[in-house]
Every structure is written in structure tokens, then in C-alpha cells.
Amino acid sequence: MARKALITGITGQDGAYLAEYLIRKGYTVHGIKRRSSLLNTDRIDHLYQDPHIKKRDLILHYGDLSDSMNITRIIQECRPDEIYNLGAMSHVKVSFDVPEYTANTDGIGTLRILEAIRLLDMKNDVRIYQASTSELYGLVREVPQTENTPFYPRSPYACAKLYAYWITVNYREAYGLHASNGILFNHESPIRGETFVSRKITRGLARIVLGLQDTLFMGNLSSKRDWGHAKDYVKAMYLVLQQDKPDDYVIATGVTTEVREFIRKSFALVGVELEFKGVGENETGCVTSVNDSLFTERSSREHLKKFKTTISRDPHIIKVDPLYYRPTEVDILHGDPTKANEKLGWKPQYNLDGLIREMVDSDLILMKKESYLRKGGYKILNYFE
Numbered sequence: 614m615a616r617k618a619l620i621t622g623i624t625g626q627d628g629a630y631l632a633e634y635l636i637r638k639g640y641t642v643h644g645i646k647r648r649s650s651l652l653n654t655d656r657i658d659h660l661y662q663d664p665h666i667k668k669r670d671l672i673l674h675y676g677d678l679s680d681s682m683n684i685t686r687i688i689q690e691c692r693p694d695e696i697y698n699l700g701a702m703s704h705v706k707v708s709f710d711v712p713e714y715t716a717n718t719d720g721i722g723t724l725r726i727l728e729a730i731r732l733l734d735m736k737n738d739v740r741i742y743q744a745s746t747s748e749l750y751g752l753v754r755e756v757p758q759t760e761n762t763p764f765y766p767r768s769p770y771a772c773a774k775l776y777a778y779w780i781t782v783n784y785r786e787a788y789g790l791h792a793s794n795g796i797l798f799n800h801e802s803p804i805r806g807e808t809f810v811s812r813k814i815t816r817g818l819a820r821i822v823l824g825l826q827d828t829l830f831m832g833n834l835s836s837k838r839d840w841g842h843a844k845d846y847v848k849a850m851y852l853v854l855q856q857d858k859p860d861d862y863v864i865a866t867g868v869t870t871e872v873r874e875f876i877r878k879s880f881a882l883v884g885v886e887l888e889f890k891g892v893g894e895n896e897t898g899c900v901t902s903v904n905d906s907l908f909t910e911r912s913s914r915e916h917l918k919k920f921k922t923t924i925s926r927d928p929h930i931i932k933v934d935p936l937y938y939r940p941t942e943v944d945i946l947h948g949d950p951t952k953a954n955e956k957l958g959w960k961p962q963y964n965l966d967g968l969i970r971e972m973v974d975s976d977l978i979l980m981k982k983e984s985y986l987r988k989g990g991y992k993i994l995n996y997f998e
């Protein structure tokens with residue numbers, strides 16, 4: 614009999630990669646998706662199967678982490694061996710706008726799952742993975758951060774996730790649930806949400822290179838993050854649940870990099886060298902040179918000509934807009950994954966350069982489609998988030 618996994622947040626970045634990974638391992642995957650006014654399954658459409666097929670390896674259920682009865686019923690119906698709780702309002706800046714919703718989904722949502730397991734008397738039958746986060750370290754108490762570093766959350770998102778972290782530990786200790794926290798540092802991919810910094814940069818780059826926009830407006834360029842690839846990180850989630858004993862693990866690359874450097878590395882891949890000048894709101898990323906053959910190889914001669922005209926008017930293609938600042942910032946995240954390396958045998962396959970390359974390549978392909986549409990006379994929209 615195939616093992617069964619239930620994934621909340623299956624339509625998100627991690628949910629999609631994890632579903633694919635588990636299906637490849639022979640699991641039957643159940644996923645919870647929210648009802649939305651537009652179809653919202655792009656990331657898992659390639660895994661989707663006709664519901665009329667009897668034996669499917671992906672089964673979707675409508676649901677929401679804010680609805681206890683719904684969560685309890687789904688768990689009761691599919692009786693999973695493993696639950697991966699990835700569902701969340703996961704945008705730190707947005708959590709300042711919707712703090713109560715964030716607490717309900719990201720904090721109490723976790724409690725709803727744990728309590729359902731207790732209620733259904735399933736504590737010996739199921740293992741639970743909680744998607745905890747390096748945001749818990751917030752105003753960091755030490756660098757690098759380990760499983761023993763004290764938490765100091767700096768956003769409604771991190772405060773909600775702090776509750777989720779501790780309620781997971783509490784249910785483990787109080788009721789003997791096999792419940793574990795993965796304290797994951799930032800992880801990205803070509804299917805990362807468009808408004809997280811990495812994807813905003815690679816999409817913005819592709820649009821600039823293809824002449825669809827002139828400037829990329831950013832927030833705090835000095836933040837440092839420990840960025841990995843989501844494909845590596847979903848493997849860690851799986852490994853956490855294969856351990857005999859539940860526990861908490863930091864999952865990180867052990868390398869931290871400034872946002873500014875992420876931008877510089879991305880543009881270098883298309884032959885555009887940038888120099889950052891000025892401070893704070895007045896800082897800009899200015900084009901210092903263009904490698905014509907590399908730029909042309911990644912776009913076209915026509916786009917190179919247009920880009921040269923644009924930068925002759927204003928070479929400052931990266932600008933800062935305080936709109937993207939947060940009321941309280943997390944300045945540096947830098948994880949120490951020693952425990953995961955040693956106990957889980959987990960090591961990431963991707964480094965930052967490989968991750969950025971994959972994201973830039975993918976967004977260039979995506980934006981080329983937009984570019985063709987524009988050439989064909991269709992209207993192309995821009996999003997300033």
C-alpha cells in the first residue's frame with residue numbers, strides 16, 4: 614500500500630516541489646487548496662490527474678487552515694501517514710497589513726491540525742512537519758543561527774510562526790506526537806512567488822533586458838539572507854519525517870549574501886555590470902558596462918540597441934523606493950545547518966550562483982512570451998509590488 618501524505622499549501626512553491634518529490638517516491642499525495650475566484654493551481658497542473666481516474670497519486674481537497682472542522686474532516690477522511698503543514702500567509706511585509714489573518718492562519722492553523730490529530734486519536738499513526746522559519750530569529754542574537762539561538766520575531770508573520778513553532782513542540786512533549794519543526798532559511802526557485810525579493814529581481818531583470826520596463830524599484834538593499842533552492846529544502850522536509858524521533862532542525866546553506874549582491878550577480882549573467890552608489894533612499898544601481906555579445910545571446914541585437922538607448926538617458930536602472938521598507942526589518946539571516954548535515958545526512962545540491970542562473974534563465978523565457986505578445990499588438994501589464 615502506498616504511503617499517504619497530506620500537504621497544506623500544496624499550491625505554493627514548496628507544496629508543489631514536495632508533492633512532485635513524494636509522488637516520485639511512490640506516495641499518494643493529498644493536498645489542501647483554497648477556493649479562489651481564479652484557478653490557482655499553475656504550480657501543480659503538471660501533476661494533476663482527472664478525478665475520474667480511480668487510482669490517482671494526487672488528490673486535492675478544498676479547505677482552509679482557518680476552518681477547524683474542514684481540517685479535521687480532511688484528516689479523518691484521508692488518514693495520512695505524514696502531514697506537511699506548509700500553508701501560510703507567507704509574505705513578511707504583507708503580514709503587517711493583515712496581522713490578525715496571519716495569526717489565524719499561520720499560528721492557530723497549526724494548532725487546528727495538531728488538535729485534529731489528538732481528537733481523532735491518530736497520534737501514533739501520523740507524523741507532522743511544521744514549516745517553521747528563520748524569521749523567528751528576527752533581531753538576531755548570534756550569527757550564525759542554530760537550533761539553540763534564542764528567537765526574537767520582528768513581524769506579525771514571525772510572531773504567528775513563533776506560536777506555531779512552540780505549539781508543535783508542546784504537543785510533542787505533552788501528548789507524544791511525532792511533530793517536528795523545520796526551521797528553514799529563505800529558499801527560492803523559478804516558481805517562487807513574484808513579490809519575494811529574489812523573484813522580483815529576476816523578473817525585473819528579464820523585463821529590463823527585453824525592453825518591457827526601464828527601472829527596478831527595490832527596498833532595503835543591505836539585508837542579508839541565506840538563500841537556498843526550494844528543491845533541496847523539500848528533501849530536508851521529507852528527511853525530517855523519516856527520523857525515528859521527532860526533533861527540530863535548521864535548514865540553511867551556511868552562506869549569507871546581501872540583496873544588493875543578489876542583484877549584481879543576476880545582472881552579470883546577462884552581461885550587465887552594475888555599481889551601487891549613494892546611501893539609503895538615494896542609493897542606485899548604475900550600469901558601468903555591457904557585454905554586447907552576452908547580452909545579445911540572452912536577448913537579441915534589437916533589445917541590446919534599445920537597452921543602450923535607455924541607459925544613455927539614465928544608467929541608474931536600480932532605484933530605492935521606501936514603499937518596500939518594513940516597519941521592523943530582519944537585517945541578517947545566516948544559518949548553521951550542522952545538525953541537519955549530521956543527523957539527516959542533508960546537504961544542498963545548489964549554490965547561490967546555480968540558483969540565480971536557473972531563475973534568470975526561467976524568467977527570460979517567461980518574459981520573452983510577454984515580449985512576443987507585445988510585438989503582436991497585445992497589451993502587457995506591469996506589476997509594481
Ligand code: NAP
Pocket residue numbers: 621622623624625626627628645646647649653676677678679698699700701702703704718744745746747796797798799800801806
Ligand atoms: P507560498 O508559496 O506563499 O505558499 C503558501 C501556501 O499556503 C499556498 O498554497 C497558499 O495558498 C497556502 N495558504 C495561504 N493561506 C492559507 C489558508 N488560510 N489556508 C490554507 N492554505 C493557505 O509559500 P512557500 O514559499 O511555499 O512556503 C511554504 C511554507 O514554508 C510557508 O508556511 C512559509 O511560511 C514557510 N517558509 C517558507 C520559506 C521560504 O523561504 N520559502 C522559509 C521558511 C518558511 P494559495 O496558493 O491559495 O495562496
Ligand code: G4F
Pocket residue numbers: 703704705706745746747748797798799800808809810811813830831832833834836837838872937938939942943946998
Ligand atoms: O524575499 P523577502 O520578501 O523574504 P523574507 O522577508 O526574508 O521572508 C521569506 O523568507 C522567510 C524565511 O526567512 C520565510 F519565512 C518567509 O515566508 C518568506 O518566504 O525579503 C528578503 C529581504 C528583506 O530583508 C526585504 O526587506 O529582501 C528585502 N527587500 C529589499 N527590497 C525586499 C525588497 N523584499 C521584497 N519582498 N521586495 C523588495 O522590493
